[in-house]
Amino acid sequence: MSYILVTGSSRGIGAAAHDALAQRGVKVIGHATRGGDEGRIAADFRDPLAAQILWEEAMARSGGDIVAVVNNAGLFEANRLDRSDIEWLDAWEDTLRINLTAAAQLSRFAVRHWQERGTGGRLVHVASRAAYRGDSPAHWHYAAAKGGMVAMHKSIARAYAKEGVLSFAVTPGFTDTAMAGDYLESRGGAGLLADIPLGRVATPEEIASIITFCALDAPPSMTGAVIDANGASFVR
Structure with missing residues (x-):
């Protein structure tokens, strides 16, 4: 039976997906x-070797x-901005490595694997509204990483569609996860909802349903698409 690898699957959107x-x-x-954690493969993407270790273990488990x-x-x-220079740079590099570089590494491993097999495959990138607004x-670092993810996704879609490698991106706004909770509180909690016409943040299950659609059901002609899910807080 075929397998799907989901990174960051221990909580929030990843667990729901x-x-x-x-x-x-x-x-x-x-x-x-x-x-x-329930058989999930451990890999800390701050380590440059972690993505490769994860891929190799996933390949072994999936045959x-x-x-x-x-x-x-x-x-x-x-x-x-008022952090020390080294603290600011360390935080920048950690965020870029976890949010973008590891995704790029895994996408590269996957594309090469599907090319070798001649089977094609699907990539689903969970980016963010921040990529655009x-x-x-x-x-800064988070927005830059998610903007880079969207650009990477579009490049992959254009480059490998003829080989059956399909790429999709989802750009959620605020979602009711542990990761976003502290931020919502820091920015005024309920007051921030005034910027969301829907009147609430998304649920992880809503975003997971889009991920599932992209991974299993989206027609090939949708490759390269970026699907917004932000309650109309940012429309383009």
Whole structure:
């Protein structure tokens, strides 16, 4: 049976996507920063070797039959301008490595694998509304990483569609996850909802349903698409 690899699947959107795919009868290989979590593979993407270790372990578990990768792992931590130079740079590099570089590494491994097999496959990148409208003054790094993810996704879609490698991106706005909760509180909590015409943030299950659609059901002609899910807080 074919497998789908989902990064950052121990909580929030990733956990919801893991469950939604499993409910469709898909074999899911999960990932978490630390081990001991329901069989998920441990890999800390701050380590440049972690993505390769994750890929190799996922390949071993699946017998080489990975048909899709969901790049969901993310880090969302404030990085104030008044930090020391080295603290600011360390936070920048950690966020870029976790949110973008690891996704690029895994996408590269997957594309090369599908090319060798001649089977094609699907990539689903969980980016953010921040890729288009930016983010707070303390989150340059997050917006830059998600903008890079969208650009990478479009490049992959254009380059490999003829080989059956399909790429999709999802750009959520605020979502009711542990990662976003502290940020919402720091920006005024309920007051921030005034910027969302829907009147609420998205649920992880809503975003997971889009991920599942892209990974399993989206027609090939949709490759390259970026799907917004932000309650009309940013329309383009």
